[in-house]
Amino acid sequence: MVRYLIPVALLAALLAFFFVGLDRDKETLPSPLIGKPAPQFTLPRVGDPAKTVSSSEFAGHPYVLNVWATWCVGCRQEHEALLQIASRGEVPIVGLNWKDEMPLAEQWLQQLGNPYVATAFDQEGRVAIDWGVYGAPETFLINAQGTIIHKHVAPMTLEIWEKEFAPLLDQTAGRK
Amino acid sequence: MRKLFAAILLALFALQAVAIDTAPAFGDPVLQARYEKLSRELRCLQCRSETIADSNASLAEDLRRQLRELIAAGKTDDEIMTYMTDRYGDYVRYLPAVKGNTLLLWAAPVLLVLIGAAAAAVVIARKSKLPDDDLPEDDRARTGMDAP
Amino acid sequence: MTIELGHFALILAFCLTLSQAFFGLAGAAWRRPHWIALTKNAVIGQFVLTAFAFGTLMYAFYRNDFSVLYVAQNSNSELPTIYRLAATWGAHEGSLLLWLLVQAAWTLAVASFSRSIPEVVTSRVLGVLGLISAGFALFILTTSSPFARLWPAAIDGRDLNPLLQDPGLIIHPPMQYTGYIGLSVPFAFAIAAMLEGKLDSVWARWVRPWTNVAWVFLTCGITLGSWWAYYELGWGGWWFWDAVENASFMPWLVATALIHSLAVTEKRGLFKSWTLLLSITAFSLSVLGTFLVRSGVVESVHAFASDPKRGLFILTFLALCSGSALGLYAWRAPLFRTNTGFAPVSRESFLLVNNVLLVGATILILLGTLYPMFLDALDLGRISVGPPYFNIAFLIPMLPLVLLLAPGMHAGWKRASYGRTGVLLLVLLIVAIIAAVTLDFAAYGWHSIMTTVGFALAIWVGLAALVDPISRLRKGHSLSAGIIGMSVAHFGLALFVLGVTTTESYRQETDLSLRPGQSAELAGFQFTMTRLGDVKGPNFDAIESEIRVTREGREVAVLHPQKRTYRVQKNPMTEAGIDSRWTRHLLVSMGAPLGDGAWSLRLQYKPMVQFIWLGAFTMAFGGLIAAFDRRYRSRVTADAAVAATTRAKTAAKTA
Numbered sequence: 001m002v003r004y005l006i007p008v009a010l011l012a013a014l015l016a017f018f019f020v021g022l023d024r025d026k027e028t029l030p031s032p033l034i035g036k037p038a039p040q041f042t043l044p045r046v047g048d049p050a051k052t053v054s055s056s057e058f059a060g061h062p063y064v065l066n067v068w069a070t071w072c073v074g075c076r077q078e079h080e081a082l083l084q085i086a087s088r089g090e091v092p093i094v095g096l097n098w099k100d101e102m103p104l105a106e107q108w109l110q111q112l113g114n115p116y117v118a119t120a121f122d123q124e125g126r127v128a129i130d131w132g133v134y135g136a137p138e139t140f141l142i143n144a145q146g147t148i149i150h151k152h153v154a155p156m157t158l159e160i161w162e163k164e165f166a167p168l169l170d171q172t173a174g175r176k
Numbered sequence: 177m178r179k180l181f182a183a184i185l186l187a188l189f190a191l192q193a194v195a196i197d198t199a200p201a202f203g204d205p206v207l208q209a210r211y212e213k214l215s216r217e218l219r220c221l222q223c224r225s226e227t228i229a230d231s232n233a234s235l236a237e238d239l240r241r242q243l244r245e246l247i248a249a250g251k252t253d254d255e256i257m258t259y260m261t262d263r264y265g266d267y268v269r270y271l272p273a274v275k276g277n278t279l280l281l282w283a284a285p286v287l288l289v290l291i292g293a294a295a296a297a298v299v300i301a302r303k304s305k306l307p308d309d310d311l312p313e314d315d316r317a318r319t320g321m322d323a324p
Numbered sequence: 325m326t327i328e329l330g331h332f333a334l335i336l337a338f339c340l341t342l343s344q345a346f347f348g349l350a351g352a353a354w355r356r357p358h359w360i361a362l363t364k365n366a367v368i369g370q371f372v373l374t375a376f377a378f379g380t381l382m383y384a385f386y387r388n389d390f391s392v393l394y395v396a397q398n399s400n401s402e403l404p405t406i407y408r409l410a411a412t413w414g415a416h417e418g419s420l421l422l423w424l425l426v427q428a429a430w431t432l433a434v435a436s437f438s439r440s441i442p443e444v445v446t447s448r449v450l451g452v453l454g455l456i457s458a459g460f461a462l463f464i465l466t467t468s469s470p471f472a473r474l475w476p477a478a479i480d481g482r483d484l485n486p487l488l489q490d491p492g493l494i495i496h497p498p499m500q501y502t503g504y505i506g507l508s509v510p511f512a513f514a515i516a517a518m519l520e521g522k523l524d525s526v527w528a529r530w531v532r533p534w535t536n537v538a539w540v541f542l543t544c545g546i547t548l549g550s551w552w553a554y555y556e557l558g559w560g561g562w563w564f565w566d567a568v569e570n571a572s573f574m575p576w577l578v579a580t581a582l583i584h585s586l587a588v589t590e591k592r593g594l595f596k597s598w599t600l601l602l603s604i605t606a607f608s609l610s611v612l613g614t615f616l617v618r619s620g621v622v623e624s625v626h627a628f629a630s631d632p633k634r635g636l637f638i639l640t641f642l643a644l645c646s647g648s649a650l651g652l653y654a655w656r657a658p659l660f661r662t663n664t665g666f667a668p669v670s671r672e673s674f675l676l677v678n679n680v681l682l683v684g685a686t687i688l689i690l691l692g693t694l695y696p697m698f699l700d701a702l703d704l705g706r707i708s709v710g711p712p713y714f715n716i717a718f719l720i721p722m723l724p725l726v727l728l729l730a731p732g733m734h735a736g737w738k739r740a741s742y743g744r745t746g747v748l749l750l751v752l753l754i755v756a757i758i759a760a761v762t763l764d765f766a767a768y769g770w771h772s773i774m775t776t777v778g779f780a781l782a783i784w785v786g787l788a789a790l791v792d793p794i795s796r797l798r799k800g801h802s803l804s805a806g807i808i809g810m811s812v813a814h815f816g817l818a819l820f821v822l823g824v825t826t827t828e829s830y831r832q833e834t835d836l837s838l839r840p841g842q843s844a845e846l847a848g849f850q851f852t853m854t855r856l857g858d859v860k861g862p863n864f865d866a867i868e869s870e871i872r873v874t875r876e877g878r879e880v881a882v883l884h885p886q887k888r889t890y891r892v893q894k895n896p897m898t899e900a901g902i903d904s905r906w907t908r909h910l911l912v913s914m915g916a917p918l919g920d921g922a923w924s925l926r927l928q929y930k931p932m933v934q935f936i937w938l939g940a941f942t943m944a945f946g947g948l949i950a951a952f953d954r955r956y957r958s959r960v961t962a963d964a965a966v967a968a969t970t971r972a973k974t975a976a977k978t979a
Contacts, residue, residue, distance in 0.1 A: 007605075033264070
């Protein structure tokens with residue numbers, strides 16, 4: 001009687017799915033912007049609010065966009081790594097200061113060091129929404145054609161840079 | 177391990193306060209109704225188990241503002257949902273889109289009722305052809321036929 | 325020192341569960357009366373030791389022993405005593421120990437109240453329950469021990485999550501667990517029947533009261549959870565289709581189907597394999613629920629700290645437990661086929677459709693809950709499935725179910741003949757439709773066709789549920805507990821549907837800001853903030869506002885919503901001010917200060933919302949009444965019954 005085997009077969013299938021599902025990373029959400037053009041923005045500049053930072057300034061070369069805030073604990077953790085990556089001079093890092101206060105942001109960069117070639121001040125969070133930001137810190141890699149090719153959620157480390165970002169940078173450089 | 181626990185606890189705390197809008201409601205009740213409906217279809221990405229209507233996370237506040245602006249700008253429900261999924265992916269929709277990978281999910285209710293009805297019909301048809309005498313072994317169990 | 329004694333007691337209890345399992349199953353299989361007798365001793369010993377282990381943990385909470393890691397993580401010296409004790413089950417490890425204790429208590433109950441069941445059957449049932457207990461005890465001992473020490477001891481604890489500092493924590497989890505674990509009893513009986521190769525109406529009569537009582541506890545547990553979330557969170561919602569809520573609702577649906585299937589098996593000896601399958605599935609869903617909550621495989625707000633290692637253990641347990649049960653089913657179910665039938669319109673066929681719809685609803689909820697996980701595992705994307713989907717999907721099988729309930733509950737066995745009852749039902753249907761339309765237009769105002777349908781169904785089912793008891797009383801027949809229970813439970817469902825329809829159709833809410841002296845209007849009520857002040861609680865500080873509610877000038881209520889900050893964990897929490905009447909609830913929740921003494925507030929109007937929980941508790945009450953039907957409480961032991969029947973048969977032969 002084959003039909004009496006159906007329940008146990010269904011159970012086996014379910015258990016298989018659970019087994020696979022146990023290891024999946026539920027925290028990180030995949031970004032739908034990978035492979036799409038980077039959203040354009042023009043925002044006040046941290047350190048000199050009269051001036052602006054515009055995404056068009058970085059067109060033509062690869063760059064990194066790092067979303068950070070002074071209230072974000074993980075951003076404090078990754079700051080050292082960002083300074084080291086910036087000092088290598090391989091690719092400019094642009095900061096996006098998210099839902100923060102200008103004086104606090106300026107103080108942070110003065111006290112801890114500034115890895116950014118420029119930092120855009122996104123107080124209302126509109127630009128962040130365009131970039132699909134849902135938490136800080138987040139780091140994007142944009143290629144010379146202006147396409148987002150990678151996104152990393154959670155604090156940046158040198159290890160992650162070597163493993164995920166550097167190879168992609170080499171690829172785009174090689175292609176040019 | 178403890179960090180994980182703390183993270184869960186934090187998420188729980190953020191849940192408890194109801195998200196209360198400080199912006200005024202739409203004057204037009206139709207628009208307000210659309211706003212209330214859509215804000216209950218969008219998932220908050222910081223407090224993951226709440227809608228943006230209920231969550232008091234800062235991202236939820238921003239998304240509610242965005243929703244309000246899109247409705248005021250005359251966008252349709254579809255356009256608004258596309259705006260959100262373009263930036264955050266399908267995950268942000270609590271009412272799943274009808275796409276290739278959700279066909280089974282949306283077909284399931286109707287399929288199950290049809291299959292269930294068919295199965296019930298088959299069984300009832302078969303059983304109606306059989307005699308309805310009681311099984312002999314159950315003599316000592318026989319209770320009154322009017323009991324539930 | 326005491327906590328180590330508790331730990332040791334748990335290890336001993338684990339050993340006893342193994343012996344309980346061995347003596348129970350082997351004793352029955354090899355018909356050894358001595359071993360069967362030993363099983364009962366093992367049950368008692370296991371219960372005492374588990375209770376002792378649990379007691380030491382609770383004692384550690386009582387004494388604020390922060391050298392115990394679990395106590396330090398979940399308690400605080402400023403925590404009121406009652407919550408310190410309830411915090412024992414406030415997190416993963418302690419709640420598992422509670423699970424084990426409740427399992428031991430159910431096992432003891434089965435051992436104590438089985439005089440009318442043959443010893444061989446009871447022995448097998450206790451054996452199976454012993455295996456289940458052994459699995460959970462091993463789980464606790466290897467991956468989730470609450471007995472670990474923290475050295476150096478913390479000066480004070482991290483405090484219990486403020487959300488849990490509420491009477492709900494004291495009642496809801498124990499009641500919920502009692503329901504979940506109670507379903508292990510019909511599960512064990514099913515295994516016993518399959519091992520013995522015998523399943524008949526008498527077996528059904530043994531199982532029904534146990535299933536009913538477990539179902540009652542589960543109903544109460546779920547209802548309490550819904551009610552607790554409603555007033556604790558002040559959010560006005562009563563069900564969110566969260567993964568953990570679904571995890572409790574699925575076994576409930578299957579248990580409801582089981583109760584009805586058992587009726588057919590007891591009455592006619594039919595639906596045997598259905599009943600077996602439902603018994604196995606109900607408890608499997610309980611275990612699945614605990615897996616979902618503790619493994620992190622689905623996202624949920626209620627989830628305990630997720631840990632894939634623990635998840636793997638429960639998954640293995642689920643595989644062994646349900647897998648072997650279903651394997652046994654595949655082997656033995658063909659034995660139980662019957663060649664008896666029933667008419668197309670009969671109680672049996674209504675109950676068949678009832679089962680199909682309930683199981684269908686369960687499958688839909690399971691699919692919706694697990695669908696994001698399925699897609700992610702197959703790399704097909706990350707999606708969410710939330711309340712908007714479930715609300716639609718669940719309604720599709722439930723509408724026909726409620727529609728068929730009124731004629732179904734009056735259908736006769738074998739072949740339903742409606743006669744005068746049928747006419748009465750039709751009349752009541754017309755009455756219900758008229759009443760529904762009247763309610764729609766006159767009382768609340770037109771909303772939608774679904775609202776009218778909801779009202780009509782609720783009224784029809786409610787009236788139909790009263791027909792049978794009233795007609796019996798008028799004819800002078802006695803009313804058995806079974807009939808009363810059934811009518812009460814179905815009437816409860818009608819109340820539930822009425823509550824849901826009214827609240828979801830006619831609720832109103834608004835967000836606004838008020839400062840002391842200002843007023844706002846909602847649903848014909850005036851809400852005036854009269855003052856704003858500071859309040860000090862035992863372990864929190866709060867800002868409290870006083871809101872005076874009036875209607876047409878007359879004062880209706882004075883509410884005191886608070887915004888609390890708990891001193892240890894420093895998290896803000898809203899305590900809603902609620903005015904509860906049977907006809908409607910009014911809720912006021914405080915949001916955030918806006919400066920100048922103004923605060924953002926949410927006002928809500930929820931008509932008839934209390935009927936939702938009243939209906940659910942009424943259903944539970946009906947189930948409880950039915951469990952105490954006289955035919956389950958026979959004082960005659962099984963062997964005496966057999967002897968009596970044999971005597972009667974012999975007498976008949978010789979006569």
